[in-house]
Amino acid sequence: MATNPGWAGKDGHFKRQVSAFRDHIEENGEHPPEKGRYHLYVCYACPWAHRALIIRQLKGLEDYIDVSYVHPHMLEGGWHFVKPDNAKKQAAPVSEHSFDTFPGSTEDHLFGSEYMSEIYKKADPNYSQRFTVPVVWDKKSNTLVNNESSEIIRDFNSAFNSTLPDGEKKELDLYPEDLRKEIDELNTWVYDDINNGVYKSGFATTQEAYEKNVVQLFKSLDRVEKILSDGRDYLIGGKLTEADVRTYTTIVRFDPVYHGHFKCNLGSIRHDYPHINRWLKNLYWNNPAFKDTTDFDQIKEHYYYSHGNINPTRVVPLGPKEDIEPL
Ligand SMILES: N[C@@H](CCC(=O)N[C@@H](CS)C(=O)NCC(=O)O)C(=O)O
Structure with a gap:
């Protein structure tokens, strides 16, 4: 009988909590925009x-x-x-x-x-x-x-x-009015199946829950691959939007961590998703906001060292040889 480390329900599916603090930085609000505040x-x-x-x-x-x-x-x-x-x-x-x-x-x-x-x-x-x-x-x-x-x-x-x-x-507007509907629509399935999907795969405590989530994850990666297959650099509207940012933070962790640690190994980004890989490399190598904020040592150390139920030895693997491929 597999042990349930406490993050999954009886059905073996990982449940993410709902965030509690939901105030906003806004003009004339309780938290107005101010430099240094x-x-x-x-x-x-x-x-x-x-x-x-x-x-x-x-x-x-x-x-x-x-x-x-x-x-x-x-x-x-x-x-x-x-x-x-x-x-x-x-x-x-x-x-x-x-x-x-x-x-x-x-x-x-x-x-x-x-x-x-x-x-x-x-x-x-x-x-x-x-x-x-x-x-x-x-x-x-x-x-x-x-x-x-x-x-x-x-x-x-x-x-x-x-x-x-x-x-x-x-x-720069990462959530422009005219693209909001499209961004929201993409965010919804990317969140469920990819951003949270890697956690639902990796934290599943039953074979059935794992398989259900990992299959859905790869179906949605196929969907992203298809969107990018026309050679575009950004997911929506021909420009950088929050949809790219939200997808990037999962994809850049995929080969170094999720593929191994979370058992998301029906494929890897670099070997099986050429268009996602091209999109990823472009963001990372050509836009400092992506590269400067991506710390592969911290990423690998966190996952492999912190989840004792998944990796009890806390050994952090050396690979992949390149955290991200060159352009
Ligand atoms: N819904 C939250 C989720 C944040 C979240 O789950 N963060 C994780 C790290 S990747 C965390 O801080 N976990 C601490 C814990 O579970 O104790 C958000 O998107 O801001």
């Missing part, structure tokens, strides 16, 4: 947090929203930060698997907390759900604004426009 908590490894990092950079919000990066090991107690003293020291080499430091991870810049849970408890002492990233924190009203990436990225896309200097980044 908001802090973003992320893990480089997390695909949902990665969405927020990409859009922060695409929109030129680096000086507007500062960031704390948790350590990639998500163990008992949840996400933790590097201790302030260690953050200043030279980070340990990846092979040391240190709990105290990891290249790219930081202390909690706002409060010097040890665990991400402390941030949630500051906002709501009775909070009893999982302590997930990403999180947007309002330094002025001293509370958690939002912990749902699909909403955080919408705020980052448009809420700061009135405060941004004129230029390309201010103009």
Whole structure:
């Protein structure tokens, strides 16, 4: 009898929780757009947090929203930060698997907390759900604004426009009015079958649940492949939209992690999906917001080290030889 590590229902299917904090950064609202007012908590490894990092950079919000990066090991107690003293020291080499430091991870810049849970408890002492990233924190009203990436990225896309200097980044709209219907439609099945589909495959605790989800995942990858098969660089409307960002954060993790760790091995992106692979490489190599925010060491370390039920030895594989292929 397979053990159920607690994330799946009786039917063996993984169930993702519904995010609890759903306020917005908006003009004349409780959380108005202001340079330096908001802090973003992320893990480089997390695909949902990665969405927020990409859009922060695409929109030129680096000086507007500062960031704390948790350590990639998500163990008992949840996400933790590097201790302030260690953050200043030279980070340990990846092979040391240190709990105290990891290249790219930081202390909690706002409060010097040890665990991400402390941030949630500051906002709501009775909070009893999982302590997930990403999180947007309002330094002025001293509370958690939002912990749902699909909403955080919408705020980052448009809420700061009135405060941004004129230029390309201010103009960039990743959710343009005329494409919203198409973006929403694509987001829905990409979320269910691909973004969440890799988790539903990897966290399934019965053979039946695994097979159902992994087959659906590959059906939807086939669907993305078909969309991109006319040679286009972007999924919708001939330009970069949030649909590309949301799909990218799963696809870039696919060959290094999901293919092995989550048993999503009916194919790989580089060998079986030439058009998705071309689209992926173009985003990664030709747009710094994608490359700068993708940290393959953090990604591999997080998944292989954190899920003791799936990989009890915590050994992190060396391959694939190239995290992503060259152009
Ligand atoms: N719906 C959330 C999901 C975020 C999420 O599940 N993040 C994971 C990391 S990939 C997490 O922080 N998990 C911590 C935990 O489950 O304890 C979003 O999209 O923002």
